[in-house]
């Protein structure tokens with residue numbers, strides 16, 4: 001006999017609403033639902049009735065045991081409209097072919113080559129900082145992440161385009177962020193067409209330029225061009241996917257890490273000491289980067305508290321049975337990484353910043369599927385290693401050069417395309 005899936009009925013909705021108003025956070029409301037209703041519950045908004053799943057059993061169910069019965073592609077969603085046939089929104093054979101074409105450029109053997117670019121891009125942006133001024137780290141980290149992504153994976157110098165394409169990129173991110181379209185799919189979205197065409201023009205132009213340059217296939221763009229069956233439209237879809245998925249996540253991770261360090265001066269002090277023990281100004285080796293153990297713990301704790309991708313969205317391709325609850329075919333299914341990372345059953349004082357949770361000994365004791373900032377299973381994050389190497393390099397380089405102090409300003413977690421610190425992370429930057 002199937003069990004009825006608990007719904008966000010009136011009583012719990014009132015509790016959740018109270019939390020929403022108090023903390024200005026939808027995430028707080030989701031926490032109330034999960035605490036009151038359990039690991040599976042259905043949100044019941046008009047026109048939007050996803051089944052939410054949280055916790056390790058649910059993660060294993062979505063990411064591994066039932067993954068073939070769940071689709072990533074949802075026709076009509078803005079993310080599909082924007083990325084068309086990008087690897088993120090395709091399924092089956094097409095997905096596997098695309099993923100295979102992109103994997104080599106993100107393999108661990110490639111990371112050595114990226115260290116210098118990551119180091120230099122950080123320098124390039126820091127050179128614009130004036131000693132003693134205030135800067136928004138959400139903006140600065142986006143600039144760094146964009147320069148790194150494009151130079152390593154597309155082999156282009158994006159600096160001359162940064163200002164011109166800044167708004168189109170932000171608009172594209174806004175286009176796929178949760179909004180009215182969630183409950184009103186046909187809502188008019190004026191103003192997007194023009195800026196999205198600007199992005200397309202740029203991407204088609206770098207594809208054409210690369211086709212004309214012979215023999216450069218050792219990056220992501222080169223690899224795509226060499227893959228049989230890839231036309232320019234399909235390559236554009238992968239480039240845009242990587243441009244968005246590969247920089248917006250790093251931007252969120254880096255700015256949350258700096259925010260958390262700014263809030264915890266003793267952790268900042270330890271991270272600074274570690275970073276300043278590295279040789280500089282030359283870029284360090286990958287081995288030296290791997291040896292930044294405390295920064296590693298800080299980054300992992302930032303990913304736990306504020307996972308940039310805080311949920312994974314799917315569509316049930318057929319009826320699914322999760323622990324006796326039947327999820328009908330066609331239902332939108334969402335597994336929450338954020339809720340899983342904050343469950344009291346698996347995390348002691350989950351709201352507290354504590355990088356020590358990620359010492360090697362504590363890592364060994366962690367139960368499987370309780371920590372999933374990069375998802376899991378065969379469709380885990382293709383850029384997980386890239387993102388971790390990048391965040392360590394960028395943070396180490398900044399902390400070598402500057403002392404950062406958090407300016408007084410309340411920050412909340414905003415559910416955009418990623419989980420972002422809003423309105424930003426204002427910090428005083430003082431040259432070391």
Ligand code: HEM
Pocket residue numbers: 087088099241242245246247249250253303307308309311312313372373374375376378379380381382383384386387388
């Ligand atoms: C730095 C922090 C990053 C975080 C926290 C992150 C997180 C994630 C998560 C959770 C997923 C799986 C989502 C799901 O299960 O629905 C994912 C998938 C993906 N990520 Fe990342 N990501 C990061 C960086 C990157 C980078 C740097 C790239 C590209 C260079 C990238 C490209 C992708 C792509 C293409 C997928 C889809 C993979 C597939 O479907 O086969 N990500 N990411």
